Amino acid sequence: MSAATRPDWLSIRADFPVLTRQVHGKPLVYLDSANTSQKPQSVIRAVDAFYREHNANVSRAVHALGSEATEAYEGARGKLAAFLNVPANELVLTSGTTFALNLVAYSFALPRLQAGDAILLTRMEHHANIVPWQLVAERTGAVIKVVEITPEGALDLDDLRAKLTGDVKILAFTHVSNVLGTVNPVAEICREARKRGVITVVDGSQATPHRAVDIPALGCDFYAFTGHKMLGPTGTGGLWAKREHLKAMPPFLGGGEMIKEVRFEKTTYNDPPHKFEAGTPNIAGVVGLGTAVDYLQAIGMAEIEAREQALLRMAEARLSAIPGLRMFGTAPGKAAVISFLVEGAHAHDLATLLDLEGIAVRSGHHCAHPLMAHFGVPATCRASLAFYNTHVEVEALGDAIEKVRKLLA
Known part of the structure; x- marks a missing residue:
């Protein structure tokens, strides 16, 4: 695909009505696509x-x-x-x-x-x-x-x-x-x-x-x-x-x-x-x-994968700079999923406070009790990215975690 015909990701994002919502007075940042994806207008x-x-x-x-x-x-x-x-x-x-x-x-x-x-x-x-x-x-x-x-x-x-x-x-x-x-x-x-x-x-x-x-x-x-x-x-x-x-x-x-x-x-x-x-x-x-x-x-699965990998690299770099944040799963070539914990904060508390900032992540065992036991934790927070997410939302996630971390300190 030539540069002239590459997907217009902002236009594609506009196909998803729910992404225009506000939550608790903040723009919705939906980072729970591994749980369920949002639906484009054509599907609806x-x-x-x-x-x-x-x-x-x-x-x-x-x-x-x-x-x-x-x-x-x-x-x-x-x-x-x-x-x-x-x-x-x-x-x-x-x-x-x-x-x-x-x-x-x-x-x-x-x-x-x-x-x-x-x-x-x-x-x-x-x-x-x-x-x-x-x-x-x-x-x-x-x-x-x-x-x-x-x-x-x-x-x-x-x-x-x-x-x-x-x-x-x-x-x-x-x-x-x-x-x-x-x-x-x-x-x-x-x-x-x-x-x-x-x-x-x-x-x-x-x-x-x-x-x-x-x-x-x-x-x-x-x-x-x-x-x-x-x-x-x-x-x-x-x-x-x-x-x-x-x-x-x-x-x-x-x-x-x-x-x-x-x-x-x-x-x-x-x-x-x-x-x-x-x-x-x-x-x-x-x-x-x-x-x-x-x-x-119509978008192309190769384009989707490349887009999500770019968002993942940015998110990993942003979150790795936050003191006390631990990420689970660093295998090469991984998909755009980041499971994490912040030192001193329970996953559910962290997710609840992130929700007040408009950030939707999942907290819990993610239907994977044996894996949680392997890492010695009861739960994690999980941010899962999709092609309709943006770099601005990745920054918003990082900013919100830093704000919540200070509140929980």
Whole structure:
């Protein structure tokens, strides 16, 4: 892209209505995109237009509205599939990553695991990529093993290779850490797993909004993602799986849409991916997510990543100059997430006082209790940047932390 056609970031920011708000009399500085992203006007309009003009159930009726709803819904699936470089018939639409990971755990892993088998996770996993595996392990007699991290917050690849032993059947890990911003070398990890016949499950929640994701190049067996973190509505997301796995997996939920024919004696299930999509889906939300994909692609994922990396470098430099501030996660090539604490201040107190300055950051364990325990802290504050943030907002964060630090001293 030439300099003349590079994104106009201030114009792009103007596409997000909520960013014009004031909070406690101060301009809103929204730094919680890892929790949920804000939505551009085009996504909001797409959801509104669906309900105003096309509202009907999908795959249920031959009337015009039913056909329009189905076309819009399946069109969004096609957009998402192209975005991830996968066939549309390998993409199951879900309510998000949590549902997707549970689908893999119960439909794929539960029938295959037995006592003596192991599920390998990493220290940096979100609870959504821990708890489903614990529940399955309890029911099958399998055990959980954990790959540790380096002091910088990178995955310890030597430890991973050492723990990829013969008992490991499934390796589930995050593409990008929601706490540390660490970007894991997914292709390398999956290559090591394939050598040993280990199934790989990747949590892509924090990757798809911020960088180009080419699933075939990663070489995983399953890839889960969440729509509301990538400019889409809440309650949207998906699971990509190899076609062979989708065919072999039994349905996770039963009901309408996931069937071809129902008799009291026997039910014939629909073909994947519809076999895993029981009931009425979040049609308007998925349509909105398709529009979010259009928006991201219009900017370009390479441009988005470069913009966020520039903001991250500035934020790290600004915060590292603040006395008593400790940052967690300094792995090279990390995503635009900064988890931090200020000496003498509890994370919740810090976040509450920052909110009074109009700065929205998240405080807490970030659904990563094992990682907090590793660092010996109950919680951190987390500033997560997106392409719609500005350098002025980064300075505002630094200024507000310094002000709050003095108040808490």
